[in-house]
Amino acid sequence: MANSKKWKTGAEGQKFVASFSGGKDSTLALYEAMKVGQALGLIVVLEEDGIRSRSHGMTIDLITAQAESIGLPVHFAAASWANYEATFIDMLKKMKALGADALVTGDLDMPEHGCWHEKVANIADLKLGMPLWEVDHTEAVEHFINLGFETIITTVNLKLGMQERDLGKVLTYDYVQELKERGIDPCGEGGEFHTTVVDGPIFKQPIDIQKGKIVRDGDYAFLPLILS
Numbered sequence: 515m516a517n518s519k520k521w522k523t524g525a526e527g528q529k530f531v532a533s534f535s536g537g538k539d540s541t542l543a544l545y546e547a548m549k550v551g552q553a554l555g556l557i558v559v560l561e562e563d564g565i566r567s568r569s570h571g572m573t574i575d576l577i578t579a580q581a582e583s584i585g586l587p588v589h590f591a592a593a594s595w596a597n598y599e600a601t602f603i604d605m606l607k608k609m610k611a612l613g614a615d616a617l618v619t620g621d622l623d624m625p626e627h628g629c630w631h632e633k634v635a636n637i638a639d640l641k642l643g644m645p646l647w648e649v650d651h652t653e654a655v656e657h658f659i660n661l662g663f664e665t666i667i668t669t670v671n672l673k674l675g676m677q678e679r680d681l682g683k684v685l686t687y688d689y690v691q692e693l694k695e696r697g698i699d700p701c702g703e704g705g706e707f708h709t710t711v712v713d714g715p716i717f718k719q720p721i722d723i724q725k726g727k728i729v730r731d732g733d734y735a736f737l738p739l740i741l742s
Contacts, residue, residue: 523543523546523547523549523550523551523618523643523645524547524616524618524641524642524643524644524645525546525547525550525551525616525618525643525645526550526551527550527551528551528552528615528616528641528643529551529552529554529613529614529615529616530547530551530552530553530554530614530615530616530617530618530643531553531554531555531556531557531589531606531609531614531616531617531618531640532544532547532553532555532556532557532617532618532619533556533557533558533617533618533619533620533631534556534557534558534577534580534581534588535558535567535569535570535572535620535708536558536567536569536570536572536576536577536580536710536711537569537570537620537665537708537709537710537711538655538658538663538665538685538701538709538711539620539621539622539646539654539701540619540620541620541658541663541665541711541714541716542620542645542646542654542657542658542661542663543618543619543620543621543643543644543645543646544556544584544618544620544716545661545663545714545715545716546645546646547618547643547645548716551616551618551643553586553618554586554587554609554612554613554614555586555587555588555589555609555612556581556584556586556587556588556589557588557589557591557602557605557606557609558577558588558589558590558591559590559591559592559593559598559601559602559605560574560590560591560592560593561592561593562592562593562594563592564590564592568593568598569708570668570669570708570710571669571708571736572668572710572739574590575741576710576721576723576739576741577590579721579741580711580717580721583717583718583719583720583721584716584717584718585718589605589608589609591604591605599630599634602634603634603637603638606634606635606637606638606640607638609638609640610638610639610640614640615640615641616635616640616641616642616643617631617634617635617638617640617641617642617643618643618644618645619631619642619643619644620644620645620646621644621646621647622646622647622648622649622651622654622701622703623647623648623703629642631644651699651700651701651703652690652694652700654701655685655690655700655701656687656690658685659685659686659687659690661714661715662713662714662715663711663713663714663715664684664685664711664712664713664714664720665684665685665709665710665711665712666682666683666684666709666710666712666737666739667680667681667682667683667684667685667707667708667709667737668681668708668709668710668736668737668738668739669681669707669708669734669735669736669737670706670707670734670735671705671706671707671733671734672733672734672735673733674698674704674705674706675696675697675698675706676698676706676707678728678735680707681728681735681736681737682725682737685709710739712739721741722741722742723739723740723741723742724739724740724741724742725737725738725739725740726738726739726740
């Protein structure tokens, strides 16, 4: 299992805002950063219609339920892909004005030529914290499971080895091993899948959800989660 003491969060002693998708990576990064810094809130960019998140297609009410259980305010802003960056920077500047010193993200791998989150954090005059950066993917997901987090597979890319039967699966040690045997990154870093976290050590209570009807859209299949 992962030894979290060696993970450098970039949030030590900092007041920070976390970029939040509702999935496992951003939630684990938030958990690690909250151990050493002070979280001021979560930021989420929505699609243009303001109904679902751009990153994972999650509804506002589901993300709000996660934030309320964690005990943090969540800040939303709608954006198209064309003005996504400008919208994100504007949100960061507003959080800076509220006292944030750093932006925390769930990035696992740094691009070879520049990091987008580093760029926007610099523009907003914020430090950047990436608690999961360069952590082995299996180590990261097993640490997440070991901590007691529960997350459900809610989006799959059918062209990248995932199947409809994967939707609704909870990440467990056995399932992670199965994914690896199928040649799938256990963190879904190749875009194979997305997850929704419904419980864990930073949640005051689990998110009570019902599973909706699977939806197909091109190469993707989605499992809507509905608050009970």
